[in-house]
Structures are given as structure tokens and as C-alpha cells.
Amino acid sequence: MWPGVLAKFPSSLVPLCCCANFINAADRVIMPIAILGLAKEYKYGLYEQGWILSALPAGYISSQIVGSCAGAQCGGYVLLAFVVLMWSLSTLMTPMVAWSLQLLILTRVVLGIGEGLGLPTIYHLFAEDVPANIRSTAFSYLTAFGSIGQVVAVVVGAQICPHLHWSFPFYIFGGLGLIWCVAWVRYSRYLPPCLPDQSLYFVKAPNPFKQWRTFFCDMSMCSVYLAHFCMNWTSYVVMHWLPVYLHVVFRADPSALSLTCLPYIFNSLFGIGKPLFLNLLVVAVVGHFADSLVNDRRLTLLYVRKLCTTIGLLGPALCLTFFVTLNHFFAAILTVSLSMGLLAFNSAGHLSSHADMCRKYAGVSFAISNTIATLPGLVVGPLTADFVAQSSGRWGPVFVLAAAVNLVGAVVYFSHASTKPVI
Missing domain, CATH: 1.20.1250.20 (MFS general substrate transporter like domains)
Structure with a gap:
């Protein structure tokens, strides 16, 4: 599976970013499936469920522009690793803090902030490092993997939550995010292991607010x-x-x-x-x-x-x-x-x-x-x-x-x- 992609694209950047979007999209649709079991276990009514479900979009919409400016200023490679780690840890922590409505909402907001930073950072990387002659293909893969992530999460959640426990999908997809972070550092040809040149990590662009x-x-x-x-x-x-x-x-x-x-x-x-x-x-x-x-x-x-x-x-x-x-x-x-x-x-x-x-x-x-x-x-x-x-x-x-x-x-x-x- 990987060799075919690496032969098509000049580096592992595109397939790894597509996998990040797979996890991004999957993490969004876990809660609507799991909330039935969660609400039953912790006695959350419809009012509390509404706050839990709306917390992610609130974080998502608040982080887009600020995060993209940060990517343009300090480079997207480190930022993408940080945001995937951020939303993956938030996903893993969700079952652990579910007993507290306030902590659960806060965790969901942090998840939304991390996911809101993801796509703008990937767009910045694609625009900088993907050749124009294969750019449409790269963006199509990015979109397709997001849809695949939603499908997989819906199927996995629908099969696991009724038969095992509502928390399992959070651990599965949160763990996938941590594995992705390791793969990003290991396989991305743009991330040298010994950090010989800081400029490879921080490629500063002019201040976007001036435009x-x-x-x-x-x-x-x-x-x-x-x-x-x-x-x-x-x-x-x-x-x-x-x-x-x-x-x-x-x-x-x-x-x-x-x-x-x-x-x-x-x-x-x-x-x-x-x-x-x-x-x-x-x-x-x-x-x-x-x-x-x-x-x-x-x-x-x-x-x-x-x-x-x-x-x-x-x-x-x-x-x-x-x-x-x-x-x-x-x-x-x-x-x-x-x-x-x-x-x-x-x-x-x-x-x-x-x-x-x-x-x-x-x-x-x-x-x-x-x-x-x-x-x-x-x-x-x-x-x-x-x-x-x-x-x-x-x-x-x-x-x-x-x-x-x-x-x-x-x-x-x-x-x-x-x-x-x-x-």
C-alpha cells in the first residue's frame, strides 16, 4: 500500500498528511455514536449532551486563522506534529474525564482547537512542497481520506459501542494518532533526525496580517x-x-x-x-x-x-x-x-x-x-x-x-x- 503512494509522490509528505486527515475526520464522528452509552453511564440529559456535542465545533471554528498564521510564520512540519499529538491526547483523555461535564467539555474544545489547526497546516505544506503538476491529486487524496476516516469511525463505533464499551473507539483512534506522530518523525524526509539546521523546521514567511x-x-x-x-x-x-x-x-x-x-x-x-x-x-x-x-x-x-x-x-x-x-x-x-x-x-x-x-x-x-x-x-x-x-x-x-x-x-x-x- 505504501510503496505505490511513495512511487507516485516525491516524498512521504502527502500520504502521511492524508493519514492525518483520516484520523482527524474519524475523531470528529466518534462522540455522536458514543454519547448514547456515555450519557447513560453518567446520567447526562439532552441539555448536557448538547453542550458536549457543540464543544468541538466551538474549538474548531476558533483556531483556524490563528493556527494558519502560526504555520506561515514558523513552518508547518513541527506544527502539524504538535496538533495531531494535541487532538490525539484529547481523544484518549475523553473517557477518563467523562465523569465531569466541565472537564469533558474542555477536552472537547481542545480537540476542536487541535483539529481546526490541522487542515490549514496541511494546506500550507502542500502549497509549499507539492509540485503543481500533482497538486490536484494530492488534494483529492486528502479529501478522500477524510471521508474514509468518517466511514471507518462510524462502522467501528456502531459495532463496538453496543457490544463492548463506548470508550473503546476513543482509545483506538487516539492511539492511531500517537502512532502517526511517530511515523511523521520517522518517515518524513523533511524532518532530519538530528536537527542540523533549524531553518528546515522553521521556514518563516512574511507576516500574513499585512495582506x-x-x-x-x-x-x-x-x-x-x-x-x-x-x-x-x-x-x-x-x-x-x-x-x-x-x-x-x-x-x-x-x-x-x-x-x-x-x-x-x-x-x-x-x-x-x-x-x-x-x-x-x-x-x-x-x-x-x-x-x-x-x-x-x-x-x-x-x-x-x-x-x-x-x-x-x-x-x-x-x-x-x-x-x-x-x-x-x-x-x-x-x-x-x-x-x-x-x-x-x-x-x-x-x-x-x-x-x-x-x-x-x-x-x-x-x-x-x-x-x-x-x-x-x-x-x-x-x-x-x-x-x-x-x-x-x-x-x-x-x-x-x-x-x-x-x-x-x-x-x-x-x-x-x-x-x-x-x-
Whole structure:
């Protein structure tokens, strides 16, 4: 598995960063599964459970921009090792402090802060050290491994928590994070063991705060932020409300609801080229497609970015519009899974634009984008509940709104996108 990846990429940087994102994504979805057993053991009611679940996003959204600026100033190699260690220790400690609501919430906030630092740091590393001709492939792998991590965590948690103990997934994935830290130091060719030259660890870039006006006022940058916001709107609607929708509309039982992991499988399969369990680390379909179009000079880099973003936003919009008209359970599952699969095209679209336009500040621009794109996670829940209540239990407006949001994002990005460096 590893040799194939190392032959494709010039160093172990990309596969190790993808594995870090695998663990990152897995750690996020453990608590929603484990909280049933946790709440039963420590007598936490719905109010306390709400605080526990919302603690991670609070930490996540607060750390993006600050962490990315730190990565740009002192280099991303040491910072990435630190944040993976940080969120892994937080994951391991979760069962140990679960007896105290305050300590548990604090641990979850620290976990969110660590995970919020992760992706901007990886974006900074990819922009600095991954050649442009394979950059789309690298970002597609990064996206695919995140989806795979969510699938694995959901399956492992669903199998372990009811039969063993709710704490086991925290120990498993927290331990994987510690193993990753050892592998990062051992295999990364950018981390010499004896530290002969501090400059290899701390590659200082100019202060990103001096460029704040460009980050927020350049229209091409704003189009990237909007596309990311629209993509995440769809993701949060599906992630938060698909099980409820299937239960209410199709009267799906708990065993059938396990199929809600299919959208994440589709998302990862659209990001990689061969069956998931045969060979994870192969050429990413979307990324390889985008890179080949550019390298063969069939299309310009700008047109490839626009094409992939258009497919990644309009494709899910069409699927969601069709999804609400379906009356068959499995047809609905396949349609919403296809919508999540098409979202993977964004990895070679606007998600790669940060490295094109802000090479030295890719981590900072992605952090700004990811902060804005996390906002749907805070509003989709109450807004969806309000829509359903005001429409007498109809779910159509929820998914039609998501489709409309995607349409706006696609039009704005296509009109204003750029691949020219702006900073």
C-alpha cells in the first residue's frame, strides 16, 4: 500500500498528511455514536449532551486563522506534529474525564482547537512542497481520506459501542494518532533526525496580517470562500438531517439507518480510483483527471478549476432536487450518496485554488475559507427545523434551499475565479 503512494509522490509528505486527515475526520464522528452509552453511564440529559456535542465545533471554528498564521510564520512540519499529538491526547483523555461535564467539555474544545489547526497546516505544506503538476491529486487524496476516516469511525463505533464499551473507539483512534506522530518523525524526509539546521523546521514567511485586505477584498478570493461555504451547506444538511429524514419519511428502522454511511463511501470512492478495500492509495480519480487535463495542455488550469467546481456544486444540487421527489428508500439513499460523491470534484476545484493564488499563504486563506464554511454547521440545524415546522412537516424546502445555495456558489465562482497569484 505504501510503496505505490511513495512511487507516485516525491516524498512521504502527502500520504502521511492524508493519514492525518483520516484520523482527524474519524475523531470528529466518534462522540455522536458514543454519547448514547456515555450519557447513560453518567446520567447526562439532552441539555448536557448538547453542550458536549457543540464543544468541538466551538474549538474548531476558533483556531483556524490563528493556527494558519502560526504555520506561515514558523513552518508547518513541527506544527502539524504538535496538533495531531494535541487532538490525539484529547481523544484518549475523553473517557477518563467523562465523569465531569466541565472537564469533558474542555477536552472537547481542545480537540476542536487541535483539529481546526490541522487542515490549514496541511494546506500550507502542500502549497509549499507539492509540485503543481500533482497538486490536484494530492488534494483529492486528502479529501478522500477524510471521508474514509468518517466511514471507518462510524462502522467501528456502531459495532463496538453496543457490544463492548463506548470508550473503546476513543482509545483506538487516539492511539492511531500517537502512532502517526511517530511515523511523521520517522518517515518524513523533511524532518532530519538530528536537527542540523533549524531553518528546515522553521521556514518563516512574511507576516500574513499585512495582506489582510487582499484576503477579504479580492473578488477571486471571495468566490473561493463562497464556493466552500455552499459545498459545506450541502454536507451539513446531509450529515445532520439524513438519518432523521429517512426515519420520518421512509419509517426506516435503526438497522436501515446504518446505510447513512453510504454517502461518505461514495465521497471517498469518487476521490480514489479503485475499489476502496482493494487499494486505497491509488491515483485519485478527480485529482488525476484534473492534473492530466492541465499536464496534457488540453485545458487551462483556470478552466479545470471552474469545471471541477461547477460539477462539484451543480451536480449535488440536481441530485438533492431529485432526491426529495423519490418514494423508494434505496433510490433515495443512492441519489443522496451520488450527491456526496459529486462533492468530491471540489477537491480539484476551489479547494485547490488556495495553493494557486496564495502559495505562501495557502494555509491562511484556507483557514479563512474553512472558518466561513463552518458557519453552515451552526445554522443548518435550527434553520432546517424551522423550515420543516413552517411547511407542515414537508422536507422539500430544506433540500431545495441547499440546491439553490449550490447554484449561487457555482455561478459566482465561475464568474470570478482565478489561478493567478494574488498574494
